[in-house]
Amino acid sequence: MSQGILEHINLTVTDPKATAALLCDLFDWHIRWEGAAKANGYTVHVGSDTDYLAIYSGPDGSPQPGQDSYSQLGGLNHVGVIVDDLDAVEAKVKAKGFEPNNHADYEPGRRFYFRDTDNIEYEIVSYA
Secondary structure, three states: OOOOOOOEEEEEOOOHHHHHHHHHHHHOOEEEEEEEEHHHEEEEEEEOOOOEEEEEEOOOOOOOOOOOHHHOOOOOOOEEEEOOOHHHHHHHHHHOOOOOEEEEEEOOEEEEEEEOOOOOEEEEEEOO
């Protein structure tokens, strides 16, 4: 039996290029691919050489918000990202106008959360 390795997660956003630019800036990621996608939409693949987020928007660019993800069956609750320097990334998050919250130190690391303009929650973790 072979072990599964997570390759990507696909998220719907209002502006794939803007979200990809934010993620590149915060996490030193790069755009792996971008172009036409399902249902006449547009997708940007952003991440590392081995894994990424597919950032998608439909043809009208105005996805509708769902209910609270924690009460929606199949809801995406947050995206966790490991970073080397938690404080530096938090400073970038604040500089972009987002509000870090739910800070915690725990064994074996530290973390905080923030929500982007599409209300997607990110958990930023450092084990350094």
